[in-house]
Amino acid sequence: MHDLLQQMCWKILHRESHRHDGNRIAIKYHEDIVDILLSDRKETQAVEVINQEPYKGEVNDCFIIDPTCFSNMTKLKFLRISNVHFPQGLKYLSNDLRILEWYGCSLKSLPSMFKPKHIYELEVCSSQLERLWKKDLELPNLRSINLSFSKNLTKVPDITSTWNLVKLNLQGCTNLTRLHESVLLHKRLRYLNLKGCTCLQSLGKRCMEMEALEALLLSGCSKLENIPEFGKNMKHLEH
Template sequence: MKRTRIISSRTIALDNLQRAPNITAVLTYMKEKYKEYFQHGAEEGEAIVDAKWFKSMVNLRMLQFSNVRLEGDFKYIPAAVKWLQWRKCSLRSLPSVLLSREMAVLDLSQSKIESVSGWKWFWDRRKVKNKLVVLNLYNCYNLTAIPDLSGHKSLEKLILELCTSLKTVHKSIGSLDTLRHLNLRECSSLVEFPSDVSGLKLLEVLILSGCSQLKNLPRNIGSMNSL
């Protein structure tokens, strides 16, 4: 009788990782290696990844996650990462160590993030130029406020669409002279917008549709010459 060899999914994942080491292969292998832990320790559909797996990826520039719980010391994420997309992040606040000086795009859409209040402190403490160009907080439904963004001198695009718990927008937004796109669509709890927007000289797109609780528009909205 001919014997049939059964190859486990973990073996296949390891083989794929060895042949083509990339982030997809790493995540697949981690899921298989710790399958039982995933089933009991994670939320439905969420994978758990140890941050130290990225320690040797010194050339990593783009890191994209979705529905992943990153555990361990976040310092292992390479400081040279320019684009971090972490959708459906289950963290309540984002560790400031992830905000490297090279970060240009930060996408936390559909996340449970509640607070980003330590960001200004992080940049002030290091006295470095912030290179963040795009900040995407789409559908971060637990977010109630955004921090002082005055240190973000390169920010061009800010997406807050469907941040349904967002009540106020920090006054620093009115002075972001590099901002070109501001999306607040369906921020249904928003009641207050900065009264002074004289600094938004380059703003081309401002979306406020669905902000049903918003009391007033900026008094000097006419100063936004590029709108």
């Protein structure tokens, strides 16, 4: 976790320890997270942090039937969960989220109303996502996208309006056949990981104009037919 984000969590946790109204701001244990998702809506309005701690033992998968269980958590800024599934889908996530880390997400795409303009880091690994979202979004604060080992992923979003993105990790996305052309034209992207994308056939036909790119990982891309020419300003790429 980035230092800045860690400080944010500690600040919220510190505030929680000084509250006397009984409403919880931060939740970190798996069983408490399940309880809050199944609880009365009024009890969730104050929640700002759901930070599921790593568990050394085995954690049973949890299935939440209610697709609106996050609907009252409009203040939620940090969400880290795993082994939590929504078989009926999910209709809402807070647009105030700064961090989303969701291991094993069972959704095909994130909620259509989810437009987190303040989001800084998005990590949805080993998911069942087919696409990240259905409509292109303007996310000027997003710095990192990690969709690694999301084996059903077939589409990479248009990142034209994600101006400050520096890291895109698509390792092990074995159903991905091509990239969106905006990836190869991104001026600030520094790290692009495509390792193990075994169905990737093309990076696009246009010349790569990724001026800030430092690392391009392509090992295991056995079906890749060609790599576009590098632009003249791509001087930072490691050989």
